[in-house]
Amino acid sequence: KAGVTQTPRYLIKTRGQQVTLSCSPISGHRSVSWYQQTPGQGLQFLFEYFSETQRNKGNFPGRFSGRQFSNSRSEMNVSTLELGDSALYLCASSLWPSYEQYFGPGTRLTVT
Amino acid sequence: AQTVTQSQPEMSVQEAETVTLSCTYDTSESDYYLFWYKQPPSRQMILVIRQEAYKQQNATENRFSVNFQKAAKSFSLKISDSQLGDAAMYFCACENNNDMRFGAGTRLTVKP
Numbered sequence: 001k002a003g004v005t006q007t008p009r010y011l012i013k014t015r016g017q018q019v020t021l022s023c024s025p026i027s028g029h030r031s032v033s034w035y036q037q038t039p040g041q042g043l044q045f046l047f048e049y050f051s052e053t054q055r056n057k058g059n060f061p062g063r064f065s066g067r068q069f070s071n072s073r074s075e076m077n078v079s080t081l082e083l084g085d086s087a088l089y090l091c092a093s094s095l096w097p098s099y100e101q102y103f104g105p106g107t108r109l110t111v112t
Numbered sequence: 113a114q115t116v117t118q119s120q121p122e123m124s125v126q127e128a129e130t131v132t133l134s135c136t137y138d139t140s141e142s143d144y145y146l147f148w149y150k151q152p153p154s155r156q157m158i159l160v161i162r163q164e165a166y167k168q169q170n171a172t173e174n175r176f177s178v179n180f181q182k183a184a185k186s187f188s189l190k191i192s193d194s195q196l197g198d199a200a201m202y203f204c205a206c207e208n209n210n211d212m213r214f215g216a217g218t219r220l221t222v223k224p
């Protein structure tokens with residue numbers, strides 16, 4: 001089975017721009033979660049989707065949003081980028097919520 | 113939301129020896145799940161072990177085992193017969209209601 005894939009792997013954006021990151025879960029997995037990883041803040045939960053519904057959201061501003069499609073693929077969007085948004089964004093999928101999560105390789109976002 | 117604390121930023125172990133990584137958590141929920149994830153230098157997170165809070169028996173996965181003390185809210189990871197490939201960042205996580213929270217991580221070095 002193919003693992004979780006994330007595109008793009010690397011991205012450089014300018015302050016004020018917006019960005020969309022994509023995540024394709026493992027086939028059959030219906031739950032997708034997003035995390036932000038930075039050296040200073042560690043791994044922080046962004047949101048979780050199951051069957052196209054956002055079931056939980058971490059403590060991030062409204063500039064961070066996401067969605068999940070009927071094929072379980074998910075996207076996250078960050079609008080009005082700030083320097084502090086530079087991070088590794090990880091996507092993880094699981095068969096059901098609370099099952100073990102399988103992580104993708106991440107998207108490294110650099111905001112200049 | 114739950115919080116997870118890993119008090120050891122760095123640990124080292126001699127190859128073939130045993131090391132224990134500490135983790136404490138705080139949650140007001142009675143139904144939750146605990147995980148240890150490993151993130152090798154290549155950055156892809158891998159699940160090491162999973163524990164359901166309602167199970168008293170400690171989870172074991174080959175050389176990896178946990179010591180789950182529910183009353184103390186402690187969830188330590190023991191790695192036996194350490195191998196060079198065990199070198200990585202180890203993250204403890206607590207999941208409840210589709211919300212996964214991670215500790216700051218422990219960087220494990222394995223000395224040959």
